Amino acid sequence: MALLVETTPSGREYKVKDMSQAHFGRLEIELAEVEMPGLMGCRAEFGPAKPLRGARITGSLHMTIHTAVLIETLSALGASVRWCSCNIFSTQDHAAAAVARDSAAVFAWKGETLHEYWWCTERALDWGPGGGPDLIVDDGGDITLLIHEGVKAEEEYERSGTLPDPASTENTEFRIVLGLIRGSIVGDPRKYRKIKERLVGVSEETTTGVKRLCQMQANGTLLFPAINVNDSVTKSKFDNLYGCRHSLPDGLMRATDVMIAGKIAVVCGYGNVGKGCAAALKSAGARVIVTEIDPICALQALMEGIPVLTLEDIVPEADIFVTTTANKDIIMVHHMKKMKNNAIVCNIGHFDNEIDMHGLETYPGINRITIKPQTDRWVFPETQTGIIVLAEGRMVNLGCATGHPNFVMSCSFTNQVIAQLELWNERATGKYEKKVYVLPKHLDEKVAALHLGKLGAKLTKLTLEQAAYISVAVEGPYKPTHYRY
Numbered sequence: 001m002a003l004l005v006e007t008t009p010s011g012r013e014y015k016v017k018d019m020s021q022a023h024f025g026r027l028e029i030e031l032a033e034v035e036m037p038g039l040m041g042c043r044a045e046f047g048p049a050k051p052l053r054g055a056r057i058t059g060s061l062h063m064t065i066h067t068a069v070l071i072e073t074l075s076a077l078g079a080s081v082r083w084c085s086c087n088i089f090s091t092q093d094h095a096a097a098a099v100a101r102d103s104a105a106v107f108a109w110k111g112e113t114l115h116e117y118w119w120c121t122e123r124a125l126d127w128g129p130g131g132g133p134d135l136i137v138d139d140g141g142d143i144t145l146l147i148h149e150g151v152k153a154e155e156e157y158e159r160s161g162t163l164p165d166p167a168s169t170e171n172t173e174f175r176i177v178l179g180l181i182r183g184s185i186v187g188d189p190r191k192y193r194k195i196k197e198r199l200v201g202v203s204e205e206t207t208t209g210v211k212r213l214c215q216m217q218a219n220g221t222l223l224f225p226a227i228n229v230n231d232s233v234t235k236s237k238f239d240n241l242y243g244c245r246h247s248l249p250d251g252l253m254r255a256t257d258v259m260i261a262g263k264i265a266v267v268c269g270y271g272n273v274g275k276g277c278a279a280a281l282k283s284a285g286a287r288v289i290v291t292e293i294d295p296i297c298a299l300q301a302l303m304e305g306i307p308v309l310t311l312e313d314i315v316p317e318a319d320i321f322v323t324t325t326a327n328k329d330i331i332m333v334h335h336m337k338k339m340k341n342n343a344i345v346c347n348i349g350h351f352d353n354e355i356d357m358h359g360l361e362t363y364p365g366i367n368r369i370t371i372k373p374q375t376d377r378w379v380f381p382e383t384q385t386g387i388i389v390l391a392e393g394r395m396v397n398l399g400c401a402t403g404h405p406n407f408v409m410s411c412s413f414t415n416q417v418i419a420q421l422e423l424w425n426e427r428a429t430g431k432y433e434k435k436v437y438v439l440p441k442h443l444d445e446k447v448a449a450l451h452l453g454k455l456g457a458k459l460t461k462l463t464l465e466q467a468a469y470i471s472v473a474v475e476g477p478y479k480p481t482h483y484r485y
């Protein structure tokens with residue numbers, strides 16, 4: 001793909017794979033709107049007042065159909081939006097085309113190289129000479145990382161005249177990031193500091209991005225306020241759990257069409273995502289085994305009738321392996337070598353380091369056979385047996401399918417909209433410092449409430465006496481903040 005920014009007849013910038021898919025994208029966006037009552041409720045409630053008027057929002061989050069509904073909700077509330085994907089395989093090209101044609105600047109296509117991915121990220125941040133965005137929607141923290149690394153490198157350059165050195169790291173992706181920042185310092189040695197000065201804050205979508213933010217807060221290096229959307233109950237206990245319960249089997253089936261029933265499936269990690277994955281595999285008839293480091297999560301798995309073992313115990317017997325740990329080095333090449341012929345190996349955690357892709361790619365004599373994009377068979381020379389790796393070790397549900405269904409993403413993204421509104425409305429009040437915050441419980445309950453009608457639910461109303469008896473207000477919040485659901 002030639003990396004040249006294009007413009008719509010109205011002058012909006014974009015780079016997508018195929019603008020002729022915009023009509024198809026629009027039809028699917030219209031279907032999604034009916035399934036996303038939280039976002040449409042935000043449009044109805046806040047749209048007329050345009051509370052985000054004047055706000056520039058940069059987003060780095062899978063450019064899918066449901067994200068299109070998020071982007072167009074932010075636009076309906078008055079914001080100007082520039083967007084890229086947070087994963088090289090997760091864009092739905094028809095969604096990207098429809099949004100680029102109709103509503104926001106999009107830089108994303110399915111199957112980006114890492115170099116293209118970071119070019120798109122840089123374009124989404126590029127609001128021209130007046131600095132960067134006011135607000136960021138991040139998923140996994142790549143935009144946040146780029147700004148922090150950019151500021152750090154500019155300060156070092158000012159101090160010592162030293163430019164970042166891509167050769168200083170073995171990590172291929174970080175090498176690209178350092179190269180990008182090096183180029184930008186040569187062009188404008190204050191670019192990232194100008195971006196930082198304008199920024200009001202970020203709302204972060206996922207567990208892994210929140211971990212990065214909390215590390216920065218602990219080190220004292222966080223440069224702007226952050227709202228942790230992931231830990232809204234209506235996000236992590238819904239998207240991570242029920243979303244993965246739906247989209248893991250979707251990814252497995254689209255990629256391999258393998259019969260899940262009867263197979264032995266190993267789920268590494270039994271947190272929110274692992275619970276959803278294990279439930280899906282179990283209900284499809286697989287014999288599920290979990291690996292865990294945390295005794296509480298291990299005991300939870302056992303209470304569901306799921307054995308807990310180590311990977312070493314089960315590697316030669318299992319048929320399907322799924323990593324969900326948000327940790328690194330979970331399935332190594334020495335594990336993969338011992339697996340059955342055509343065992344399926346995939347990851348649904350955020351990054352591509354749960355599975356040892358580097359070890360696999362550099363294994364002497366290994367033969368990679370691409371069956372179709374994002375489905376590869378890797379054949380070991382000694383045994384001539386192969387394993388099937390999905391989405392090159394990146395998130396299988398977004399690489400091999402289309403991510404979670406729209407309804408559950410409506411819960412996640414309604415939290416995103418509320419977080420963006422909160423950061424923007426409080427931009428001059430000092431309410432948010434350079435720390436990581438979660439949304440208050442009454443807003444979490446509001447997100448859930450917005451989704452009940454669509455499913456035909458009727459809530460029971462507390463009487464005044466009942467409310468007093470359990471020490472809550474009639475209108476909520478109904479639980480203390482420490483309640484775990």
Ligand SMILES: NC(=O)c1ccc[n+]([C@@H]2O[C@H](COP(=O)([O-])OP(=O)(O)OC[C@H]3O[C@@H](n4cnc5c(N)ncnc54)[C@H](O)[C@@H]3O)[C@@H](O)[C@H]2O)c1
Nearest residue numbers: 206207208269271272273291292293294325326327349350
């Ligand atoms: N693909 C998606 O659609 C999607 C959706 C939501 C979250 N995520 C990502 O999925 C990952 C998991 O999120 P989560 O909310 O379930 O996190 P979590 O913290 O609830 O769960 C992770 C679990 O892995 C366990 N673990 C850590 N190291 C381990 C190891 N070496 N072996 C076995 N278990 C180990 C932890 O004890 C924990 O229980 C994150 O990277 C998150 O960003 C992906």
